[in-house]
Amino acid sequence: MPYSRKATRQPRRHFVGIRDLDEANWKVTNEMAALRVWTDELHEVEVRLVPLSLDCYGWNQGHIHIPRVSGAQLFDLWHGFHTRLTDILRHELAHAVADIHPDFVDSSRFVRCFGGGHDDDDPVLEYDPRHHVTRYASVRPCEDFAEIFHLYLRHQGRLPQRLAVKKPILKKWEFVHRMAVRLAAGKCGF
Numbered sequence: 001m002p003y004s005r006k007a008t009r010q011p012r013r014h015f016v017g018i019r020d021l022d023e024a025n026w027k028v029t030n031e032m033a034a035l036r037v038w039t040d041e042l043h044e045v046e047v048r049l050v051p052l053s054l055d056c057y058g059w060n061q062g063h064i065h066i067p068r069v070s071g072a073q074l075f076d077l078w079h080g081f082h083t084r085l086t087d088i089l090r091h092e093l094a095h096a097v098a099d100i101h102p103d104f105v106d107s108s109r110f111v112r113c114f115g116g117g118h119d120d121d122d123p124v125l126e127y128d129p130r131h132h133v134t135r136y137a138s139v140r141p142c143e144d145f146a147e148i149f150h151l152y153l154r155h156q157g158r159l160p161q162r163l164a165v166k167k168p169i170l171k172k173w174e175f176v177h178r179m180a181v182r183l184a185a186g187k188c189g190f
């Protein structure tokens with residue numbers, strides 16, 4: 001689950017409609033195209049609106065499923081948080097890129113930068129804001145990667161200064177940046 005922030009409660013935005021999803025998808029696809037990381041293979045990925053999920057959003061067998069009503073959104077509504085749909089899509093597209101172009105994440109560079117293998121189930125470290133951009137990033141290396149990738153898209157490839165001073169995060173960011181440069185050059189590995 002990507003970055004969520006405290007916000008005034010607006011129940012409507014915790015229920016996803018097809019227009020919300022289309023708009024968010026359009027925006028994020030354009031961000032990826034501008035960074036030239038939108039590859040031909042990603043055209044095959046469908047972003048689908050599904051009725052309900054009580055656990056989470058998901059990258060699911062080659063497609064992204066976004067529930068109209070989800071446990072995560074209800075949690076946010078209850079606790080007065082808001083997670084942007086664009087951030088959710090950026091995060092799920094990170095999983096898509098990792099699965100579709102696996103040579104990047106199945107690499108020793110990934111292990112050096114993220115402290116563990118992409119598909120490891122165990123956390124590398126407990127949540128530590130010097131190492132993780134969100135609490136969810138500490139769950140597993142693949143989520144850590146997806147959280148960094150989502151920020152990379154959100155900030156159009158420019159690392160915010162508040163994060164640039166944190167060396168472990170800078171290392172992960174540079175991984176994503178190198179990957180983006182390779183993808184932009186039409187290469188599917190380092």
Ligand SMILES: [Zn+2]
Nearest residue numbers: 001095143146
């Ligand atoms: Zn994820």
